[in-house]
Amino acid sequence: MLSYVIFSATTAGIYGLLALSLNLIWGGAGMVNLGLAGFFAVGAYASAILSLAGVPVPIAILAACAMGAAAGIGATWATVRLRGDYHAIVTLGFAEVVRLVAMNERWLTNGTDGLPGIPAPLKSVLGPQGFAVFYLCLVLTILVAVFLALRRLDRAPFGRVLKAIREDQDLAGFAGKNAMRVKLIAFAVSAGIAGLAGALYAHYQSYISPDHFQPLLTIYIFLAVTSGGVGRPAGAFLGAFLVILFLEGTRFLGHLLPGLSSGQVAASREILVGLAFLLVLHLRPQGVLPERIRPAPAQ
Amino acid sequence: MTNSTTRRRFLASSAILAGSLALPIRAMAQDGPxxxxxxxxxxxxxxxxxxxxxxxxxxxxxxxxxxxxxxxxxxxxxxxxxxxxxxxxxxxxxxxxxxxxxxxxxxxxxxxxxxxxxxxxxxxxxxxxxxxxxxxxxxxxxxxxxxxTQPNTILQGQKFGEFTVELGAGKVFFMSPQTPFADSQFSEITKVVEAAGGSTEKLIYDDKKPSYRSEVDEMMAFGPDVVVLGGYMPDTTVLLKDIYRAGYEGKMLAFAYSVNQKLVDALPAEVVEGIYTIAPSPAxxxxxxxxxxxxxxxxxxxxxxxxxxxxxxxxxxxxxxxxxxxxxxxxxxxxxxxxxxxxxxxxxxxxxxxxxxxxxxxxDGASGPCDFTAEGDILDCQFRYEQVKDGAFTLLKIA
Missing domain, CATH: 3.40.50.2300 (Response regulator)
Incomplete structure (x- = not known):
């Protein structure tokens, strides 16, 4: 039981990083990134391929972060001028491109077979149990560090510029802010965090394949950010744990529905997850931890 | 929204979180079920x-x-x-x-x-x-x-290869979306066909395209005696129509899970007439x-x-x-x-x-004899060979 809780918490931590990444770009700059799973995949594959080629894991993870950010810049460079829905569609396309490349470029990604045997740091020293605890601590430490950094960013002038752009890009421009540049930086940081989450996931699971990066994951993260509270890092943090709690918690409700076949239980579980989030959105659309707009500090 | 409400909310959620962790604790006794x-x-x-x-x-x-x-x-x-x-x-x-x-x-x-x-x-x-x-x-x-208990793709590929040779194929064209077994299936077919003096060519396509004309053109240019279809039902349905439109008159061989009764019912009879199918046969x-x-x-x-x-x-x-x-x-x-x-x-x-x-x-099971190698693969499995005739499947052999 304990190892299951440790596993779920680690997964939630990785979801948390993704939620923080999405919150920065969606809650901050108001850009919808439907391609989150794609940046997650870029990071996972980058770190997996590098470490399988013999690069030490910490360096591979850092490289994955950089690859994620680079992919973020690449994906937004041409499209950052697009607004709202158009940008969202391009990011959705990006995620599909990543998945198709991963499926078809066998020389690099081993195709649909995926990459097994990705090195797990210190696993041979610590054993499976020790590794699980160590990795939970590692993920949570990184999550808290990223959270604190993003909260700092959120409260800094940069965060205020982002929100100004979100509310009215033209107005921010009139105020002398270079909206394009700020959006590009925000997107790169966001994609870098998603890449970091991907790398952590790959080394934890030791196996990745194109099937891992289906759009469903992006939806889960959107649910996490929405239920936690868009625009506030603490909300994204909490939302990710709520989502895992829901996804895992509903497993144990099947026994309460006697007379249903296993297929029906699985279906009702999906209904339940959807229903819970509908309720959150209906009763508390601003999320559990709503955004707080702080006054700018006096000069 | 004041600070205190937020904190209360947060505490409430935390309590739910903590409480739920205690929910599924069950005894794991040795004497239970x-x-x-x-x-x-x-x-x-x-x-x-x-x-x-x-x-x-x-x-x-x-x-x-x-x-x-x-x-x-x-x-x-x-x-x-x-x-x-x-x-x-x-x-x-x-x-x-x-x-x-x-x-x-x-x-x-x-x-x-x-x-x-x-x-x-x-x-x-x-x-x-x-x-x-x-x-x-x-x-x-x-x-x-x-x-x-599933025959691995090497075994399936060999059966496909052997059957194309049996059909008298000199040139075999393999068309498939990217699947975990596309490559090994093709290489096994190639081994068998080349050993019999034939040649093979493959084409990997995207399984979500609405039309496969350019893919079919490429296939026609090769001039195959047998086309092996490695896809799933939805893409094979689209592909078969385009193959028919292109006027291909050679033989076709597919997995029985893709060319199944549902597909045969959905397409005009002349499009699917004569297609051979192979499937691991239940016993x-x-x-x-x-x-x-x-x-x-x-x-x-x-x-x-x-x-x-x-x-x-x-x-x-x-x-x-x-x-x-x-x-x-x-x-x-x-x-x-x-x-x-x-x-x-x-x-x-x-x-x-x-x-x-x-x-x-x-x-001895319902899927076959259920004997395993040290690696965990099944040793032997029968395959079922069928052909579409007048909109129905005719059993050719089980071997």
Whole structure:
């Protein structure tokens, strides 16, 4: 039981990083990134391929972060001028491109077979149990560090510029802010965090394949950010744990529905997850931890 | 929104979080029921197959429990949904292993899910029986914890190759979307065809395109005698129309799961006329197959259902033979009940009786003889060859 809780918490931590990444770009700059799973995949594959080629894991993870950010810049460079829905569609396309490349470029990604045997740091020293605890601590430490950094960013002038752009890009421009540049930086940081989450996931699971990066994951993260509270890092943090709690918690409700076949239980579980989030959105659309707009500090 | 409300909200959510962790704590006593898990796709792409598979396992176990269980203990089946997604599959498998403490996980379907779940199983000493076909699965360092009842793609590729030669093909063109088995299937076909003096060519296409004209042009330029279709039903439907439009008059060979009755009904008769299909053949007419149809009430169960039926029977027999219900005991005893010179048995009940009488058993299943190599692949499997004639499938041979 304990190892299951440790596993779920680690997964939630990785979801948390993704939620923080999405919150920065969606809650901050108001850009919808439907391609989150794609940046997650870029990071996972980058770190997996590098470490399988013999690069030490910490360096591979850092490289994955950089690859994620680079992919973020690449994906937004041409499209950052697009607004709202158009940008969202391009990011959705990006995620599909990543998945198709991963499926078809066998020389690099081993195709649909995926990459097994990705090195797990210190696993041979610590054993499976020790590794699980160590990795939970590692993920949570990184999550808290990223959270604190993003909260700092959120409260800094940069965060205020982002929100100004979100509310009215033209107005921010009139105020002398270079909206394009700020959006590009925000997107790169966001994609870098998603890449970091991907790398952590790959080394934890030791196996990745194109099937891992289906759009469903992006939806889960959107649910996490929405239920936690868009625009506030603490909300994204909490939302990710709520989502895992829901996804895992509903497993144990099947026994309460006697007379249903296993297929029906699985279906009702999906209904339940959807229903819970509908309720959150209906009763508390601003999320559990709503955004707080702080006054700018006096000069 | 004031600060204090937020904090209260936060505390409330934290309390829910903490409380829920305490929810699923259950005793894992040694004397309680023996727990077996199914991890089949109940939703997602595998959704049409998984629920029947899970129900079949339940039905077999109910029968064994009614007859007194195994080792004097009842068996409890825990069914989880892998959502045809390795990420979700791993979460479900962790729950089965860590919370329920199952000694075997049965029925993983998608190759990516099986590969993702496999390390959890061999690390925790849990038996994993699967219906996935990707060759790479049994090559994992699984220490014997993986057994699969699905013929691997090398075996399937050989059968395709041999049959194209039988059809008199000199030039074979292979068309398939990117699947875990496309490459190995093509290389096996090529080996057989080239040994017979022919030549092959392949084309990997995107399985979500609305039209395959350029792909078909490429195929026509090669001038094949036989086209081998490696896709799934939706893309094969589109592809067949374009092949017909292009005026191709050679032979075509496909998996029976893609060119099936549904596809034949959906397309004009002249488009599908004469297509050959190959499928791993369940052991129709065997005693186990008959037992399965009686148990589930399904007249012609799909291959996955016949396979998981065999898996659960063998797992139960392995527990009985080992006198121990742990995953490691199942692994060690598996081949003593699946093969060898023992008395041929076809259901767990029959086998349990024989074991109780001190006899050795050899399980012969609904999917085939169920004999395994040291790596966990099946040794032998029959294949079913059919041809579409006037909108219906005509059996050519089972071999």
């Amino acid at each position: 023996i727990k077996l898990g199914t991890l089949t796709p109940l939703t997602g792409a595998g959704g049409p197959y998984g629920p029947v598979m899970a129900d079949t396992v339940k039905a077999v176990v109910d029968g064994v429990n009614a007859a007194g269980g195994v080792l004097g203990r009842q068996i409890e089946v825990v069914s989880e949904d892998d959502q045809t997604n390795p990420e979700a599959g791993v979460r479900a498998a962790r729950k089965l292993i860590d919370v329920d403490g199952v000694s075997a996980i049965m029925g993983t379907w998608a190759s990516s899910v099986t590969t993702a779940v496999a390390p959890l199983c061999w690390e925790s000493g849990t038996m994993l029986t699967t219906v996935s076909g990707a060759d790479s699965i049994t090559l994992l360092p699984h220490e014997g914890y993986i057994v699969r 129709e007419g065997s005693a186990a197959y008959k037992a399965l149809t009686e148990l589930t009430g399904i007249a012609s169960p799909d291959p996955y259902t016949t396979q998981i039926f065999d898996q659960v029977n063998m797992v139960i027999l392995a527990i009985a033979a080992a006198g121990d219900a742990s995953g490691t005991a199942i692994r060690d005893a598996f081949r003593t009940v699946s093969q060898g010179d023992g008395k041929p048995v076809h259901t767990a009940l029959e086998g349990l009786e024989a074991l109780a009488a001190g006899e050795a058993v050899n399980y």
